Amino acid sequence: MERSESESIKGVIITGGSGFIGSHMTVALRSRGVPVAIVDRNSPPLVDVNLFVKGAIEDESTWVRLGNELSFEVDTLFHLAARTSVLESINDPSDVFESNLVGFHKALEFCRRSGIGRVGFASTNAAVGNGTTGIITEEAPLLPLTPYGATKAAGEMLASAYTASYGIDVASVRLTNVYGPGMWRKDSIVPRLFRHAVGLSDFAIYGDGQQFRDFVYVKDVVDAFLTLAECRFSGPVSFGSGSSVTVNELVKFVGETSGISIKPRRIPPKPGEMAGVEISLELASKLGLRSEVSLRDGLKMAWENFQEEQGQAAG
Numbered sequence: 001m002e003r004s005e006s007e008s009i010k011g012v013i014i015t016g017g018s019g020f021i022g023s024h025m026t027v028a029l030r031s032r033g034v035p036v037a038i039v040d041r042n043s044p045p046l047v048d049v050n051l052f053v054k055g056a057i058e059d060e061s062t063w064v065r066l067g068n069e070l071s072f073e074v075d076t077l078f079h080l081a082a083r084t085s086v087l088e089s090i091n092d093p094s095d096v097f098e099s100n101l102v103g104f105h106k107a108l109e110f111c112r113r114s115g116i117g118r119v120g121f122a123s124t125n126a127a128v129g130n131g132t133t134g135i136i137t138e139e140a141p142l143l144p145l146t147p148y149g150a151t152k153a154a155g156e157m158l159a160s161a162y163t164a165s166y167g168i169d170v171a172s173v174r175l176t177n178v179y180g181p182g183m184w185r186k187d188s189i190v191p192r193l194f195r196h197a198v199g200l201s202d203f204a205i206y207g208d209g210q211q212f213r214d215f216v217y218v219k220d221v222v223d224a225f226l227t228l229a230e231c232r233f234s235g236p237v238s239f240g241s242g243s244s245v246t247v248n249e250l251v252k253f254v255g256e257t258s259g260i261s262i263k264p265r266r267i268p269p270k271p272g273e274m275a276g277v278e279i280s281l282e283l284a285s286k287l288g289l290r291s292e293v294s295l296r297d298g299l300k301m302a303w304e305n306f307q308e309e310q311g312q313a314a315g
């Protein structure tokens with residue numbers, strides 16, 4: 001693990017830039033005047049971007065097109081593209097392997113060939129699995145419970161090799177549950193609770209709801225990636241709010257935020273679910289990363305945005 005002097009970012013490629021975190025990252029970089037190229041297999045996000053290349057990251061042809069079309073200097077790649085559903089990864093491990101690991105390898109190769117020296121890799125605490133008890137630190141053994149977690153753990157190994165062999169700095173950011181505006185279509189727990197609150201879908205709690213999770217606001221995550229790239233950090237770092245709540249508590253908070261009483265169904269626990277996630281922010285804090293938005297404030301902003309987006313979609 002290393003941290004060097006701060007160095008500004010000149011130009012960026014974001015894989016998965018059409019997604020939830022990627023579109024916030026694009027806005028943050030464009031507002032700083034940094035040119036951004038996005039590679040994504042979905043349509044471009046509705047934000048200002050300098051180049052958009054549509055394609056799958058596991059296809060070499062996508063990277064060839066990117067290389068041909070790039071017209072500005074790039075020194076940093078943020079790798080966010082991934083199949084993100086843990087449960088889908090259990091049902092279709094081959095597909096998640098192609099997207100998450102082959103795709104990341106192609107991204108690292110593009111960096112090696114193009115002289116891009118800084119990478120931010122969106123990893124996850126699911127790479128750690130249940131390999132440790134108590135508070136999760138960067139020293140915990142990587143014992144993922146699902147194919148999704150395994151592809152991220154393997155991605156961190158690739159990152160380590162590309163740092164040692166080719167001098168590319170890769171910050172592997174082990175994110176907890178990220179939430180915020182712009183996620184209303186996603187399958188994660190906060191938007192599922194929002195959809196349930198307005199009567200759009202069912203919501204069930206797996207097990208007794210006492211499993212605890214860490215929820216971090218998307219702006220804090222974007223700021224963390226930019227800080228790590230600027231200080232050329234290399235290695236794994238956990239990042240989240242540093243303060244966990246149980247699923248039952250989250251349900252209560254969403255009920256209070258929305259003013260709607262939420263009564264979820266209870267169903268048996270699912271395979272591959274971590275019993276609890278509580279992370280140490282010690283390294284993150286030393287590197288200058290901050291989780292500034294409280295869960296209550298963040299939920300309020302996410303809920304307001306959810307209602308707007310939902311109203312637009314309905315109207």
Ligand SMILES: NC(=O)c1ccc[n+]([C@@H]2O[C@H](COP(=O)([O-])OP(=O)(O)OC[C@H]3O[C@@H](n4cnc5c(N)ncnc54)[C@H](O)[C@@H]3O)[C@@H](O)[C@H]2O)c1
Pocket residue numbers: 015016017018019020021022039040041042055056057058079080081082083084098099100103122123124125174175176177178179188
């Ligand atoms: N959101 C979270 O809570 C969370 C937590 C831990 C880690 N992460 C990681 O952060 C990253 C971004 O997460 P997100 O919430 O913005 O996800 P998202 O699903 O909203 O965005 C992912 C984007 O990647 C694109 N993509 C997926 N596979 C691709 C492929 N093979 N080729 C090209 N594009 C592809 C999708 O089209 C999508 O636009 C992911 O790597 C995810 O694993 C997210």
